[in-house]
Amino acid sequence: MGPDGRVLELSSLTADIDGAFLEGGGIERVRSALADDRLPEAGPYERIGAPVARPGKIVCIGLNYSDHAEETGATVPPEPVVFLKAPDTLVGPDDEVLVPRRSVKTDYEVELAVILGGRARYLSSPEQAARVIAGYAIANDVSEREFQLERGGQWDKGKSCETFNPMGPWLVTADEVGDPQALGLRLWVNGELRQNGSTKNQIFGVHHVIWYLSQFMVLEPGDVVNTGTPAGVALGRGPRAYLRGGDVVELEIDGLGRQRQRMGQA
Template structure:
């Protein structure tokens, strides 16, 4: 299934794509696409619906983030060997963990706001894992039983905030408002196919910068869920962003960073696409 949330910012309602790619209203069935409705049992009930009986939603309706009421937005750094190389950083022996604040989450096609003091704003196409059942100290073999599905994320980053100001703090450079476009869809595991072999790409103003595949991930989704569950309870509705392949702006020679008016387009096979415009902070 492809689940999504549509409507004005802050007033999104749950929806589902039918077999013809049309958006159907789920608000009469579930309150939201959020933790309480992402259990295996809840998702199974949705598969039993006759989608043709659900109201259609206009295709031009705004698409919001595909998960509502996210509790934790956990991210993994340097999780592709070739990205670590372009960043001149050693391949990590254990996952590098940081956070995006949930206030960074926005719709997949919403504008991205460039902070007024930003000088090195960057992009990162990433695979997102959506937790469907609480996980604490789970084994790697059982980890995917706690996953509802996957989604596309742009891990927007401000490298000056992340690496330079006051000695650098990753959370500062990753969690600005609108720095987490998420969606368009939450795609359930059964429909994604092989999550370890998905093509992923990103372009800026029509120029392709990232062209990778999830198969080059260092730490795979099952390992990441198990690993993180040692340090925190992963709750249903939490999101894990799993790192990016090479081709970020910081890795170019010379470096390339985002400016107001730039347009970003990104996609991951089976998970859809996003398009954003960079706008100035008001």
């Protein structure tokens, strides 16, 4: 999106926004083209896709807000709780999200997503993380709580159902976001405000999370890290708060835009 709010076409610069584009100076090429007014306005489009294509990994941090840990009855973790989502959970910000078959506890989670622009391997300090972050986006870490917590103790099978990671609408570069620990996050279900938090309440801040993960795995350009959710999820509200087909979920984070998803049935 240009500074005047118009959606601009990047096809002259890249076929897609992916790891190779981010690692290869793609953001700087976009900035140069914007400065020279070389990007045409995008034509009519039916949907907005996720702002990064084909991430190698979607890594997630659980229980990363003290109020969320409290509402779920969990102890505040001494280290980040790490789990993965399948890359093919990624869909666009306004795409339909499918309630899985036999699901009774499909939940929502507004999260700040970090998109890697460089390789993170054994970073020596959290301060180094800023060098490898391309930008940020909104993510909905959709979860099926029965699958996650009551079916053998493996979180991934409650997190990796199809369509369970809507992301976007925009990749907002790190310099435009500024302090990632000063962003408000909000989520509504059928118009009712369910989550209203701030990244200042994260137990482990964004830079710490990226540094920490780099001690256990290599984060590559184009990878996505979801950094946790504030209080207000259905798990802490009771059975009537879980999502069903036809429900509408809306999310926003300061400066990152807004999502809207209608729940369908798998």
